[in-house]
Amino acid sequence: NAGVTQxxxxxxxxxxxxxxxxxxxxxxxxxxxxxxxxxxxxLRLIHYSVGEGTTAKGEVPDGYNVSRLKKQNFLxxxxxxxxxxxxxxxxxxxxxxxxxxxxxxxxxxxxxx
Amino acid sequence: xxxxxxxxxxxSVQEGDSAVIKCTYSDSASNYFPWYKQELGKRPQxxxxxxxxxxxKKDQRIAVTLNKTAKHFSLHITETQxxxxxVYFCAATLTGFQKLVFGTGTRLLVSP
Numbered sequence: 001n002a003g004v005t006q007x008x009x010x011x012x013x014x015x016x017x018x019x020x021x022x023x024x025x026x027x028x029x030x031x032x033x034x035x036x037x038x039x040x041x042x043l044r045l046i047h048y049s050v051g052e053g054t055t056a057k058g059e060v061p062d063g064y065n066v067s068r069l070k071k072q073n074f075l076x077x078x079x080x081x082x083x084x085x086x087x088x089x090x091x092x093x094x095x096x097x098x099x100x101x102x103x104x105x106x107x108x109x110x111x112x113x
Numbered sequence: 114x115x116x117x118x119x120x121x122x123x124x125s126v127q128e129g130d131s132a133v134i135k136c137t138y139s140d141s142a143s144n145y146f147p148w149y150k151q152e153l154g155k156r157p158q159x160x161x162x163x164x165x166x167x168x169x170k171k172d173q174r175i176a177v178t179l180n181k182t183a184k185h186f187s188l189h190i191t192e193t194q195x196x197x198x199x200v201y202f203c204a205a206t207l208t209g210f211q212k213l214v215f216g217t218g219t220r221l222l223v224s225p
Contacts, residue, residue, distance in 0.1 A: 033212075040122075042202060042217040043157070058212070090156065099145035099164065099206065102213060104156040 119216025
């Protein structure tokens, strides 16, 4: 049982390049989330999904897009990367039934030059 | 929307001492308050949570207390050990809302 798996673990991009971060969970969770973590700012919600085919904006959605075509996968896209998007990105999932814990992946460390 | 403030930002204690981290929240309707521990370079992991119908919850050396009137909750770690060194995050949410709002974290350093 892998839980929440994020790929890639590290990536360096040049300004203006695009890329997609993949999150996969094998716990049959309904809810999935993307956060970014910056020093001194904790975890900030980018986008989230409450089920297959649904997405919603979080606290800091600008510059990112997401898709949830399959229940187990949640993709985070950067169409035109900017240095301000240098961060550690965490995906999480929860069962969505009442207040259940969010389970996090290992994170993706992304640097934009 | 909900806002969570967390203090202190850093906390240094000697091994065996107790550590207390405090959080305040703004939305009186929030009713679920988890605490996460994040070791350096690792994922955040849930260590304890509390719901608003409970005032205190304990799990071995860690405990969480909730004061709904004052809208604050605290994490208490007793008999601290070097392996307790990590960043701790509090969070708050409303039932059914499913969007956690996190505090900015407390870096706990336990010195041998």
